[in-house]
Amino acid sequence: MGATVSQDDNDSDCHTHQSPINIWTKMALYDPFLKPLKIQYDPTTSRKIVNLGHCFNVEFDDTSDMSVLSDGPLNSRYRLRQFHFHWGSSDKDGSEHVIDGNVYPAELHIVYWNSQKYESFEEAAKHPDGLAVIGVLLKIGEANPVLQTIIEHLDDVKTKGKEHSFTKYNLARLLPNDLDYWTYHGSLTTEPYFECVTWIVLQRAIPISSAQLTRFRGLLCTSEYEKPVPIMENHRPVQLLHDRVVRSSRL
Numbered sequence: 001m002g003a004t005v006s007q008d009d010n011d012s013d014c015h016t017h018q019s020p021i022n023i024w025t026k027m028a029l030y031d032p033f034l035k036p037l038k039i040q041y042d043p044t045t046s047r048k049i050v051n052l053g054h055c056f057n058v059e060f061d062d063t064s065d066m067s068v069l070s071d072g073p074l075n076s077r078y079r080l081r082q083f084h085f086h087w088g089s090s091d092k093d094g095s096e097h098v099i100d101g102n103v104y105p106a107e108l109h110i111v112y113w114n115s116q117k118y119e120s121f122e123e124a125a126k127h128p129d130g131l132a133v134i135g136v137l138l139k140i141g142e143a144n145p146v147l148q149t150i151i152e153h154l155d156d157v158k159t160k161g162k163e164h165s166f167t168k169y170n171l172a173r174l175l176p177n178d179l180d181y182w183t184y185h186g187s188l189t190t191e192p193y194f195e196c197v198t199w200i201v202l203q204r205a206i207p208i209s210s211a212q213l214t215r216f217r218g219l220l221c222t223s224e225y226e227k228p229v230p231i232m233e234n235h236r237p238v239q240l241l242h243d244r245v246v247r248s249s250r251l
């Protein structure tokens, strides 16, 4: 008697909570128990900007709970570690999350880890409730002065491995006023794709000018000793939803 393989066996593989996804807004479930996001941000926690080769990070001092995210869909306090962007080789694509089939030209990820339950970011990343990432879609519009302060420093971190001090950054000014969000359980969108992320995708996009976005593509994925290769794109394709439901904070 051969083993029968049913549909759910196919979903029993251990990679069914991958990110990013296409969010069908009409299928999102309004959850009245979702709280507003509570974002406490201390500008003195910003430390440096780093070129990692596939993207650049703005990194924060996460040795104590100074800049934290709580409430929203979360049951713990999460500590700010870094933020970074994903972009495409043209303004036609670049975001990781897709909304009703619409791709945006870029996406900001603000990465937090559960400092209430775990001792370190690396430890938290091994658990389903280890990380929380706020995803903010970027749309082409007027130049964004808050992004400009980051873009001015990209020349200091042009090649892979370069870093430059980056202090007193006002991350709060980067966020839209409207913090309504969609939330679902997913993964890191780069290797090792751990399924450890509570995703919180804001429903309001923020502007970036086409000229500013072009500056992202000027970053190099090569070190200063190699032949220069620009980071033209670094966004992962959308993944299957499987058994997940996306919840919305707004009816």
Ligand SMILES: CC[C@H](CNC(=O)c1ccc(S(N)(=O)=O)cc1)c1ccc2[nH]ccc2c1
Pocket: 109, 111, 122, 125, 133, 187, 188, 189, 190, 191, 192, 194
């Ligand atoms: C656990 C992964 C981590 C490196 N990766 C990340 O920090 C990261 C963070 C956010 C996202 S996204 N685009 O989803 O927001 C993708 C990746 C990481 C950190 C320390 C490590 N030591 C050994 C391995 C190792 C891996």
Ligand SMILES: [Zn+2]
Pocket: 084, 085, 086, 109, 189
């Ligand atoms: Zn990311």
